[in-house]
Structure formats: structure tokens, C-alpha cells
Amino acid sequence: MLFHSTVFGPIRSRRLGVSLGVNLEPDNGKICSFDCVYCECGLNADGRDDTKIPTRAEVKKALENKLITYMKGSEPVIDNITFAGNGEPTMHPDFDGIIDDTIELRNRYTPETKISVLTNAWHLSRKKVFTALRKVDNNILKLDSAIPETVSKINRPVNPNFNLQEHINDLAKFNGNCTIQTLFLRGATCDNTTPEEINAWLDALKIIQPKMVQIYSLDRKTPYDTLQAVPLSELKSIELKVRKLGLNTLVVA
16 A cells, blocks of 8 residues: 555544654655565565655645644644655655655644554664654653564565664664554564564563654555464553563553
8 A cells, every 4th residue: 555645534543543744755666675474565575666755845735734724624633744655755865854844834733633654664874864863752762573584575675784783772862752663463474572582572572662652553455465463462462561671561452
């Protein structure tokens, strides 16, 4: 499922309530530095004929127009302005400026609304990306496994030089001011729920010390029919292990 506009919704999100989405990628294609087997937007090879991304000015105009129109009605308050969409939002060359524009618009039109970014966190080595993510209310950062072989099977980083330990170290640089999101699943070639996987993941959380850990499983159609959701009872069991580390945890069902 692709998002066919720069600003979409609001939609009701399992994690973020009434969420107004912002898509910094093409309207009819996907651009991402990961190629996750479970991505609801499909695989990177799907729809790549359209690679035009919106400019910073276009994003600001679309978001402002949407907020003005929405605020004139009697709709529920927007809980979050959420950067998601057809790929990795932090790949946009003006991501930091767009975040500044969004903060300005939020403060002007709907100051009670949070700003959230769903990101694979691979681009934290770029100072502007890291600084921008520190400005938002919810920087929700991906960590589906702490074992390199599993990351290569589930997240499938496009860059062959992806280094998982460096990735974890970058996540730790937020000094706890971040949320880690982990999707647990099983499939013909991947399973991040084994004892070895859980223990390695918990060790990574000890290093990162996030303010929140969001645990969830498959809820939408995926590119591969062989993938299986993890039962809620097992997610709850994983949640207990995280809480024993003294970390806040949320199972999203």
C-alpha cells in the first residue's frame, strides 16, 4: 500500500492516535535504505518509475493547507503529525529544514499536537538528521534484531556496508531520549523471537536505554505470504523481559 499524497489522513494509528501523515517520498513509488520483508508499502523494486520527491516548500504548503482546512471543521484534535509514508523520511535532502517548518506550523496552528518520525535510523551518522530527530517529540527508531544475519534477512539494508554495532551505538547517542520500535515476526527464512534473538536484543536495549520500547507484530498485508504474526501472549512475555530492565514498554496490538 502506497500513500499517494505528501500529506495524508488523519488516520487512527495503533501507536499514535489521530495521526496526520507526512510522506517525503514519491507519491507513487518507494525509496528506502532498508527493504524490509514486511513493509506495507511493498518492496523497493515496486513502483520505482516515480522517483520525484516533494520539495521543502511543497511539503510546508501542503501541511499548512491541510492544517488550516482541518482546523476549520469539528474534527478531533490531531494527536500527532507523523513522518512516515513511502520509504525512509530522513533520506530527504531537506529533512532538517522540513522538521523546522513543521515545528513552526505546529506551534502556530495546533500547539497541543506532537511531532513524530518513524525511521529506520540508518542515517543518524548525518549530523543534520540526528539534530533534527532530537527536536521532535517522538523519534521512533527501528531495531528489529541485534544479530547481523537476522537484520540482513528481515530489514535487508541496501548499503552493503551497514554495520549493526555502529547502528546500535548511534541509537545510544540519544542518551535515552528516543523510542525503539521492534516488529516481531516469523517466516520461512527469518525468526526474531528465538531465545538467542531476544537475549541479543535485550543486550542492545541495555546499551541504548530508550525512554520507551514499542513491541508489535504484523497487522497488514506484507510482500511475502509466508510471514507469520507473533501471538499477543508471546509479545506480552517479551514485554515482561524488557520491563525487568527498568524500561518503559508498550505492546501495540
